[in-house]
Amino acid sequence: MEKDLIRQLDMIKIGTEDILVYNELEDIIAGSIKENKPLKVKLGLDPTAPDIHLGHTVVLNKLRAFQDLGHKAVLIIGDYTARIGDPSGRSSLRPKLSAAVIDENAETYMKQAFKILDPEKTELVKNSEWLQPLKFEDILGLTARFTVARMLERDDFKKRFKNNISIAIMEFLYPIMQAYDSVAIEADIELGGTDQRFNLLMGRELQKDMGQRPQIAITMPILVGTDGKDKMSKSLGNYIGVDEAPAETFGKIMSIPDEVMLDYFRLLTRLDSSEIESIGKDMERGKLNPSLAKRRLGKIIIGYLHSEDAAVKAEDDFDLVFKSKEIPDDIEEYPINSRIIKDGRIWIVKILVDTGIAGSNGEARRLIRQGAIKIEGSKINDDSLELEAGKLDGKILQKGKRCFRKLKT
Numbered sequence: 001m002e003k004d005l006i007r008q009l010d011m012i013k014i015g016t017e018d019i020l021v022y023n024e025l026e027d028i029i030a031g032s033i034k035e036n037k038p039l040k041v042k043l044g045l046d047p048t049a050p051d052i053h054l055g056h057t058v059v060l061n062k063l064r065a066f067q068d069l070g071h072k073a074v075l076i077i078g079d080y081t082a083r084i085g086d087p088s089g090r091s092s093l094r095p096k097l098s099a100a101v102i103d104e105n106a107e108t109y110m111k112q113a114f115k116i117l118d119p120e121k122t123e124l125v126k127n128s129e130w131l132q133p134l135k136f137e138d139i140l141g142l143t144a145r146f147t148v149a150r151m152l153e154r155d156d157f158k159k160r161f162k163n164n165i166s167i168a169i170m171e172f173l174y175p176i177m178q179a180y181d182s183v184a185i186e187a188d189i190e191l192g193g194t195d196q197r198f199n200l201l202m203g204r205e206l207q208k209d210m211g212q213r214p215q216i217a218i219t220m221p222i223l224v225g226t227d228g229k230d231k232m233s234k235s236l237g238n239y240i241g242v243d244e245a246p247a248e249t250f251g252k253i254m255s256i257p258d259e260v261m262l263d264y265f266r267l268l269t270r271l272d273s274s275e276i277e278s279i280g281k282d283m284e285r286g287k288l289n290p291s292l293a294k295r296r297l298g299k300i301i302i303g304y305l306h307s308e309d310a311a312v313k314a315e316d317d318f319d320l321v322f323k324s325k326e327i328p329d330d331i332e333e334y335p336i337n338s339r340i341i342k343d344g345r346i347w348i349v350k351i352l353v354d355t356g357i358a359g360s361n362g363e364a365r366r367l368i369r370q371g372a373i374k375i376e377g378s379k380i381n382d383d384s385l386e387l388e389a390g391k392l393d394g395k396i397l398q399k400g401k402r403c404f405r406k407l408k409t
Contacts, residue, residue: 251402
């Protein structure tokens with residue numbers, strides 16, 4: 001039992017920012033082993049956007065680690081909480097999403113999340129199941145358990161209050177609703193990013209107040225983007241999308257700065273702490289070239305998201321482009337959406353966004369101005385350029401040295 005306890009705690013601790021409270025975690029893990037009873041590990045996701053990137057998978061990877069240790073993963077789709085939107089880190093009320101958009105986003109979320117999680121070991125639930133039936137008197141009962149002073153302890157609320165920026169009463173309900181999720185499923189552990197600390201502790205308080213054993217709150221750090229500086233974000237263009245082509249993912253991983261590589265190993269892989277430590281020491285001593293370590297990292301991540309064969313092929317494509325300076329044979333084909341064609345012409349910025357090469361019009365313009373975009377090997381320098389749709393069929397669109405699209409009109 002002692003060895004199993006140490007093994008589980010080691011796997012759980014890898015890459016975590018904080019564990020609240022660690023002594024209690026030891027106790028419930030020990031009890032789980034002794035009674036041969038898996039723990040309920042909760043993760044809530046609000047489907048407020050259609051796609052996720054590797055930054056979002058940090059908590060998913062930790063949830064997968066719990067699955068591999070034999071515990072029960074409860075993935076809560078916040079179809080009801082998404083109607084408010086998590087105010088964490090926000091300086092204003094989130095725009096309201098329709099039920100149809102939330103459902104559509106949730107479908108994509110699940111498809112991408114299950115590239116990380118084991119579907120057979122995941123209980124998938126929507127929090128509308130228990131939040132929607134609540135009566136007004138039930139909600140009043142929940143709000144009576146918390147004070148305004150407690151809510152204003154939260155950093156983002158505190159800053160907005162101090163700066164005379166409005167806070168909707170509805171936003172105060174969000175952490176209460178998330179806390180009630182923990183009560184509804186009787187969570188033993190809840191996972192979240194560092195920005196979720198307040199919400200996770202609210203769940204712990206509400207469980208205790210309602211006679212349940214309070215959950216352990218485990219927070220995970222924010223993943224730095226491929227630039228090695230800022231949080232991974234689509235708006236900054238430093239992201240790696242979960243649904244990106246394997247060759248593109250591999251190329252982006254090969255571009256990350258050496259100094260953030262070990263964090264990627266800790267947060268995005270299932271290697272144990274001793275193996276990750278060994279990789280770090282070997283690089284320090286000059287026994288392991290950082291580029292070889294990045295190759296291994298890229299293949300591991302692509303293996304999770306796609307397959308081992310896809311990982312090998314992605315490395316081969318990378319070598320083809322960078323060593324032989326050739327274009328890969330099997331470039332992903334992208335049919336251009338007819339809605340962006342106007343009078344037989346297409347704005348280059350719309351092509352980049354439509355094909356997923358850029359996450360926004362702003363990012364597309366930036367890439368063009370930086371000279372990162374080519375069509376059939378010719379660099380595009382004008383971000384106002386319009387192209388004839390009929391002449392684009394079969395043309396190769398390229399971003400940098402590693403990202404290719406074959407256009408189909």
